[in-house]
Amino acid sequence: xxxxxxVDLILEILAEVLSGTDFRLKRSDDALVRKIHDGKQVLxxxxxDYNPVFEFSLNICIRLDAVEDVFHLFSGSPPKxxxxxxxxxxxxSHFMGEPARFKVMTPDDAASVGHVLSDVIRETILxxxxxxxxxxxxxxxxxGESPGIDITLNPSGAMHAVILAHLAGNNEFDRLVAKHRxxxxxxxxxVHPFNRLVEYLKAR
Numbered sequence: 001x002x003x004x005x006x007v008d009l010i011l012e013i014l015a016e017v018l019s020g021t022d023f024r025l026k027r028s029d030d031a032l033v034r035k036i037h038d039g040k041q042v043l044x045x046x047x048x049d050y051n052p053v054f055e056f057s058l059n060i061c062i063r064l065d066a067v068e069d070v071f072h073l074f075s076g077s078p079p080k081x082x083x084x085x086x087x088x089x090x091x092x093s094h095f096m097g098e099p100a101r102f103k104v105m106t107p108d109d110a111a112s113v114g115h116v117l118s119d120v121i122r123e124t125i126l127x128x129x130x131x132x133x134x135x136x137x138x139x140x141x142x143x144g145e146s147p148g149i150d151i152t153l154n155p156s157g158a159m160h161a162v163i164l165a166h167l168a169g170n171n172e173f174d175r176l177v178a179k180h181r182x183x184x185x186x187x188x189x190x191v192h193p194f195n196r197l198v199e200y201l202k203a204r
């Protein structure tokens with residue numbers, strides 16, 4: 001099979017698992033997407049081609065437009081790419097442990113993996129999506145209950161975290177800013193997107 005054929009097959013399997021929900025197949029993004037009040041939730045499908053074997057996993061992504069609007073004031077991303085950013089990205093391994101990558105060669109292989117993933121998606125990933133749909137709930141999990149759930153690299157990960165904290169009215173905002181500066185070995189006086197963002201948020 002060619003990579004595109006395998007991707008389409010896996011997407012169809014995932015769409016069947018998510019039938020009866022609000023998630024819709026979006027082939028142009030290799031993902032299943034659900035619109036929420038202030039953004040979208042995405043079950044993304046990264047696939048690696050090791051001809052004749054394919055390896056794939058899932059990325060669990062949440063985008064809150066209110067967060068991304070602030071983030072892109074300082075991200076430096078060209079406007080044409082800004083709609084593609086996510087507020088959080090979580091690996092499949094968070095929900096089922098390691099290894100969370102699957103090797104497939106044939107349609108039967110893909111169907112077998114789809115059966116394994118069906119329970120994980122319905123029992124853990126969908127409840128996760130249902131629980132985190134706004135700044136308050138996402139701030140709670142990113143900045144409190146489960147730090148490290150977002151795999152976005154710094155400074156973007158830190159920027160998203162403090163934006164969530166600010167918009168959610170998190171009383172730990174200053175502590176979180178200090179923590180992220182320490183993690184990035186960044187002092188407040190350095191000209192840096194994170195520091196510029198913090199100054200902007202404190203002025204609001």
